[in-house]
Amino acid sequence: MEPVRMVLCLLSVFISLVSDRLVVLASFSQATDSDFTFSLPAGRKECFYQTMKKEASLEIEYQVLDGAGLDVDFSISSPSGQLLFSDQRKSDGVHTVETHEDGDYVFCFDNTFSSISEKLVFFELILDNMDQEEDPDNWKEHIIGTDSLDMKLEDIMDTINNVKSRLGKSVQIQTLLRAFEARDRNLQESNFDRVNFWSVVNLFVMMVVSAVQVYLVRLLFEDKRKIRT
């Protein structure tokens, strides 16, 4: 991480030297993402609504982190009520929706098939509203001074955009890895509890059974002694 931070610090120093020549730069792209982890009680259905514009894309990725069976029903519907995707009893999934109409898209997690186990569900929404308003090349008009800086600044802009999109992807992947790890950890913790519990039960059963067997065998021997004398 250290060399990346050094590069970024050098970049910002260089830019602060030439920054008074630049006025307008491209806006950030409109991709936003949010992730939520919530617990879905047994026998319940939880729905979430997301307002979307036309000609945008919505990507949803979900995963079941905890709960017996680690599965949940999932469905996405468009604002006009049409069912777009439907998953039955999956433990994870990813869907991309290209929106053709404005409105509220509904996605639901359904745990009605299970009457006792509560599920812990993680989902991540990645929205991409494709309205880039400003022209990225606008800044060229405002540069006064040495022309040799033009190309260098364009390179810097490209590099920065590149780094930004890669970092965005890294954050998304990190969130996903965290969800995977949480699921494995929950699974292993419940395994541990189960193994612990049943081993102790095994111990008691064994002791009781051995005591009973000893008692019964002693009983047989005592009878024999009585017969002899």
Add this chain to the structure above:
Amino acid sequence: MGLGGNMESGSLPRFMLEVFLVNCCLGLVSSLYFHMTEGEQKCFIEEIPADTVVVGDYWTQLYDEQKREYLPATRNLTLSVAARTPTDELILSHKETKGRFNFTSFTSGEHKICLQPSLSQPLSAGFIVVVCMDIRSGERTNNYTEIQKRELLTQLQLRVRRLSAQVHDIHKELIYSRSREKNFLVINHNVNMWIYWWPIIRSVFVVTFIIHITNSC
């Protein structure tokens, strides 16, 4: 802001659609919303490393299902927000109709944010509470327009600052994930120990028991 749109909800379907869009979640970056009934509690879990700022924006409104329209905002409807640490300690408690809550995590782990709507008058049938929610943590809580004004940065400097904050966040998350892996290995080890040694202990016990019994008889 959106209340004007509320009052004028006419019969034209297109206008209704705009009302839907303009209505809830105004001013929030993400417009994800969900329904709640009175007394119901919904909890969101945020797994974050230590010393991370978590900021949440929320917006509540009543919705009439039969008339399919939003009711004007009232002070009667409040949403109580409670944030708990991994050890179930309460670190934040808020109760407002709409607003923002923030807290900083002391320890790393799973923090729970629980929401519960409450009304001064009980809710009649056919009415539901619509809650818009947006929870952000780490670098995404920074208000870049404010930072730009305060430190007089240009756009390019601001973008580099944002990249630097993103890298810092990723680094923190990696450190946290390393400690989680360690815990995971410990649990794994415990399970394996039980599974490996228990049959051996059991067999040894049974054998000594039988020897003891046969000797004593």
